[in-house]
Amino acid sequence: MEAIDGIIYINLDHCTERKKEIEKEFSRLNIPPKKIHRLSGVYDQLNGTRGCLLSHMMALQLAIKKKWQSVLICEDDIFFTCDGKVLEQKLNEFISFANGMWDVFLLTGSFIEKEKTNHQNILKINRSWNAGAYLVNGNYLEKLFACFTFGYEIAKNHLFYMQSERLRCSTDQLWQVLQKEDLWYGAFPRLTLQRLGDSHINISSKPFDHFGSIIFIDQGNSQNRFSILDNISVDVNKVATLKTPQAAIEKAISLNTTSALIIYDHITLEKSQKRLDEEIRHLKAWLGEDWDLYLLDHFEGALDDCEHLYYQKIKKLDAASLFAIKDRFYPTLLNHLKNGKTISSFRVEPHHKIYCAKPDKTTVTM
Template sequence: MRKGFHPLDNIDVVYYINLDHRTDRKDLFLEEMQKMNIPPHKIIRIPGVYKPGKGDWGCSLSHLHAIKSFHESNYQNCIIFEDDFVFTQDPSFVHNAIQSVFDKNSNYDVCMLSCSSGKTEPTTNPLLLKLYEGQTTSGYMVSKPFSKTLLQNYQESTQLIEQSYLRGKGYSIHRDFCIDQYWKRLQPVSNWLVFEPKLGKQRDSFSDIQGGFVKMTV
């Protein structure tokens, strides 16, 4: 990789969510960023919210804190990562893919680096698909104009999860309130995109949400 080059030239800030006790994931994530030559000054850690036995709630609150930080900042484009994200494409491909979002005037709202996707359709950019139904919060770009809409969606999501737990409802009841389910109401009516091929996936590791080792495919 040439000196001074990094794949996220057009991204102002990289947020990553990391629980305080998961120093193992923090180290691995920062190693991943170093491999991609991402300048350390662009990387901001968001302390994850730990809710034992209620990992879905903690995850949603953590992403709420990340998007709130971005919305209140002067940054125009960000990526929000979870700390188990790993790139599956080489740095040059990642750079070209992300650069194409800006070169081709995609006017994106959200662009997912990894995703478990349902309905999609082609766009004029061969590296991007329009996403109508997609989940997984491991890595996604957000534009500043859309941050307020996403923030409001996350606030609603976390409030509904909290109310569900307070009523004693189980995960099967409130799972539709998790942010990567609740945001699906925004996807058909916004310029919500996903890279194709995907740029990364979640690393196989112990999951605090699942309570055990998880082998990830996306």
């Protein structure tokens, strides 16, 4: 790994299983142990954003102290999507491409605003989320540290996570200012992704808060509907009940929400809120806003593997009783339903981004 002077992975002391998993990854990649440095992360039970921010600041401080010319900073819940030879090849390709003119190279992330470069596997990044794995140029360490310090000065007096989140104090929100003006790049396809597991930043599990509206489809099971509402943590002002899928999509459009969760009132929630929250958080960390439909209930239709270890791409829709839909996909599905067709008869095209999680047996417990 000539392109990297050092690798720092952030790991909370009590997360021993995560430590084993990430070290197993480094071993699989044949990374020299002398390049790997564990950083004991800051555990802030009430404000994980602040703890995460401090941990990344400490990682940057360590790299500055060691005077590294390049450092890879990783969180302990990542896994690499390639082997060691391919990783080294990709890093060398980037270093050659950038020719010294770079600040940060993101190995993962939700690349919200990006531009193509003259290299098919390298994107110019203008806005992204996710600080799971990123390579920093030694000349840029101080500037990135100052950026995080600015956020910490705001977050240090916040008791709770949501206070810091509302003021955009997380690492991947703070650095978006720098991405607009400096030389940030990203790997395509991504070289690392996140494992499913508990978040130590947001300690609550409220999966339905991820969506702008929640719409039940009334199939005459009002008692079950009320039971579901009793068992989930949700703002009731976000909930509506309609008779048909078509009416549900029309309602979502009228509410002008960026996403909606559609629930048939006959279903039984087989997955825990914690499990659902993990799925949705990691889906968003992986894809950002770049998805169309996500099925949260158990699915046994036609599936394809995709670049993420824990998700599958759906090739043919079967029954869908609990699903999330993105606003960009509202018109497509609505046009189909207007012709009197069912969701299960929708023709999935290759460009559609429709996903579900793999069965629970693939989940890694952290």
